[in-house]
Amino acid sequence: MITPALSARAALDLDKIDYGGDKPQQEGRREIASRLAYDRSRDDTLIGMHIVNVILIVVTATLYRFWAVTRVRRLVWSKTRFDGEPFEYTGNGLEIFLGFLKVFAVVLLPIGVLAAVVDASIGIPTTMEELATQELYAGAQVVVILSLLEMGRFLSWRYRLSRTRWRGIRGRIDASVWRYAGVALLTVAAWLFTGTLLKPVADAMRAKFVLSRMSLGTQKVQYFGGDVILFGRWFMVAFLSGVVVAIIATAAIPSEDVMESVMAADDINAGEAIVGRLVIALVIAYVLIMWLYFWYRAGFWRYVAEHTRLGGLSFRFHASGTQMFGLWLGNMLILVFSVGLLAPLTWRRRIEFLARHLEVLGALDPAMIRQAAEDDGALGGEGLVGDFDIA
Amino acid sequence: MTAPWAAKDWSVTSTSPETTGSAVLYDGASAARHRVIVTIRADRLSLAPSDERAAGPDCPLSWPWSGVHTLDPRSDGHVFSTDRAPDARLIVADAAIATAIQAWATGDSPAGHGPGFWTRHRRAVIAIGATAMAFLLITLLIKPITEGVAALLPEDAGAAVADQAIQTLAEEHRICTGDDGLIALRSLTNRLAGAAGLAPPVLTVLDLGMANAGALPGRRIVVMRGLIDDAESAAEISAVLAHELAHVVHRDPLAGWIRGDVINLLTSAIFGASAVGDAGQAVTALLLDASYTREQEARADATAIDMLRRTGLTADGGARFFQRLAKQEAVPATLRPVVRLLTTHPGSAERADRFAAAATGVESGLTEAEWAAVRAVCG
Structure with a gap:
């Protein structure tokens, strides 16, 4: 377990750029873990930039969001370092904007037109066949749109990685989005048709697909994870979530007799008290379920980290579910109380959390990491994802 | 190396x-x-x-x-x-x-790295500007285009969707089935439609208290019970029916629906499928639609008066109907320009004057017996 103080000192050491060539890794230094660091020095600039971005986004009817996210990423990337070297973000707003327009024209427009045509040609179904066609189409539409959103997430990862450099070398994910479509479909099906029970399988498949195709220049990421993992843990989360809901519902929902007497008496105060109690119960249930969920999440990332290698590097993730939950809760509170204006603090908390809890072991041989050809496939931008999903 | x-x-x-x-x-x-x-x-x-x-x-x-x-x-x-x-x-x-x-x-x-606002944001400004221009152009062209498309489509286009909408309303509010009243209303509707060269429309009376009537794509006319209850004479019903049929003549309902779809697509192209987008979409759609419909209403009134003249029916019913409406919606004089900007229909007083000034015919459109049957159409 790495203490924050230790990792902060390690980051400080590494911040001192020496202008010598690469030194061979010293034996003792391998055990100093967190080599990821976040430089807080220009955080006021970042917050100012974010506030200007929010204003410009409002003024331009949200069109500026593509450029806003680009400016922010350029700064955040440059503040984040690995082994003392900052990342560089080379994307530009126009390409994300054009990618968004392309997805709109090629995907959303046809789906919308098809939906209108099917609706207009059937109208009120008069036969079972027409009813079945309509229902089938509506169902297919939900699956297709959710899959498209999932594919958008993949496009976004691929795009961001292809626009990220470290020591001048580009990252990449070497797979077309259409090959990811199968994973996307399974992910959606796992949610829709198995009551989320297959979620760990979908998560594992997604991690495997993406990580095993990821690389830094010519240096490929190796991923050794399996397909069926963490079932027990996820099952426990689902089961305990059910228990939480049952207990809180029993405690907060008044009996029918009480409801009837309140309704009969037309007692507004009593009615409000019931609603108030229900809202509080809902919030408590949500927070408790998220806490359970992060227990699964932490286990998942621990598993993924332990099964990933990059050249001579291996990884360990030490955060517990409760720590991840704390990060999430803190960020939620920051966003709520600052009306989103302090979002940069939540990005910083996320990166610093990762820096604190991700232990990186071993050494990279920089001379062996060569630049790979430009990833033309990633030129299409981020698809439907044009939001503030920064880090 | x-x-x-x-x-x-x-x-x-x-x-x-x-x-x-x-x-x-x-x-x-x-x-x-x-x-x-x-x-x-x-x-x-x-x-x-x-x-x-x-x-x-x-x-x-x-x-x-x-x-x-x-x-x-x-x-x-x-x-x-x-x-x-x-x-x-x-x-x-x-x-x-x-x-x-x-x-x-x-x-x-x-792009985006140089000094100076223009160098750093040149492409952003051009892209946002181009999108805004395209949006403006479409806003200006949307009316002639949708009306042209609606005129090219067959008369029955959209009938299925209209029926679906009526059916949805009918789940909440009963469809009135008084035979004599329906026969009287339908013959009046057909007479007016014939004068405008329209095939017989499909008329439905809904058991709804609102004093209103409407035209839907596919020559569908919906009359609400409240309109009949509030009417002081059969002539008011004739005038309102003529007005709705005039919308059918101009294919306004179909054009409106197409416009709605186009506006939806446009706004989702700009805002994306986000929560912010929904709000922006609602506001844009409201502002875009308000001014068009005001023009459409004035045009429909003119056509309605023409229809009444050809069938020898009086336009006085229209005048009385709008006078009553004008009293209900009386607004302090200072606020009137604001209201006119925001409402879809021309001022009711203005419309009442238009109907009053039209010398059309003297008939009300329904006999005493027919009018009684119409008043009892919802039982």
Whole structure:
């Protein structure tokens, strides 16, 4: 377990750029873990930039969001370092904007037109066949749109990685989005048709697909994870979530007799008290379920980290579910109380959390990491994802 | 690996007046860090590895000023690159050297990197401006285009969807089935439609208290019970029916629906499928639609008066109907312009005057017995 103080000192050491060539890794230094660091020095600039971005986004009817996210990423990337070297973000707003327009024209427009045509040609179904066609189409539409959103997430990862450099070398994910479509479909099906029970399988498949195709220049990421993992843990989360809901519902929902007497008496105060109690119960249930969920999440990332290698590097993730939950809760509170204006603090908390809890072991041989050809496939931008999903 | 040009560059020893300093170079070919000596010359920036025993960088080491550009600074130095090796990164920690390089470098920075608002945001401004222009153009053209499309479609287009809408309303509110009343209303409707050259429309009476009537695509007319209850005479019903049929003549309902779809598509193209988008969409749609419909209503009134004239029916019912409406919606005079801007229909008083001034015919459209049956249509 790495203490924050230790990792902060390690980051400080590494911040001192020496202008010598690469030194061979010293034996003792391998055990100093967190080599990821976040430089807080220009955080006021970042917050100012974010506030200007929010204003410009409002003024331009949200069109500026593509450029806003680009400016922010350029700064955040440059503040984040690995082994003392900052990342560089080379994307530009126009390409994300054009990618968004392309997805709109090629995907959303046809789906919308098809939906209108099917609706207009059937109208009120008069036969079972027409009813079945309509229902089938509506169902297919939900699956297709959710899959498209999932594919958008993949496009976004691929795009961001292809626009990220470290020591001048580009990252990449070497797979077309259409090959990811199968994973996307399974992910959606796992949610829709198995009551989320297959979620760990979908998560594992997604991690495997993406990580095993990821690389830094010519240096490929190796991923050794399996397909069926963490079932027990996820099952426990689902089961305990059910228990939480049952207990809180029993405690907060008044009996029918009480409801009837309140309704009969037309007692507004009593009615409000019931609603108030229900809202509080809902919030408590949500927070408790998220806490359970992060227990699964932490286990998942621990598993993924332990099964990933990059050249001579291996990884360990030490955060517990409760720590991840704390990060999430803190960020939620920051966003709520600052009306989103302090979002940069939540990005910083996320990166610093990762820096604190991700232990990186071993050494990279920089001379062996060569630049790979430009990833033309990633030129299409981020698809439907044009939001503030920064880090 | 050492590139041939590197050897040539090493032999160039710096002459005294030229500024030199140390820097770090990532050559863009590998992740290896190279310590270099930079020399600022009149025509170019020269780089030379400072440790001759180490493997040299794998990129051109002579950077003509016309291709050198500045990138975002890092916390440990300024960053430069060159057109000759776009992947290469030169990191200069010494502020004096960095400033000198910046002064000499004349290469175009990649979009979004240069100094000045215009250089950094040129593409953003152009893209947002182009989108806004396209939006404006479509806003101006949307009316003639949708009306043209609606006129080209068959008369029955949209009937299925209209029936679906009526069916949805009917789940909440009963469809009135008084036979005699329906026969009377339908014959009046057909008579008016015939005068405008329309095929017989499909008329439905809904058991709804609202004093209103409406036209839907596919020649569907819906009359609400409240309209019949409030009417002081059969002539009012004739005038309102004529007005709704006039909408059918101009294909306004179909054009409106098409416009709604186009507006939905447009706004989702701009805002994306986000929560913010929904709000923006609602506001845009409201503002776009309000002014069109006001024109449409005035046009429908004119056509309705024409229909009444051809069938020899009186327009007085329309005048009385709108006078009553005008009383209900009386607004202080100062607020009237604002209300006129926001409402879809022309002012009711204005419309009452229009109907009152029209000399059309004298008949009310229904006999006493028919009018009684119509009043009982919902039982």
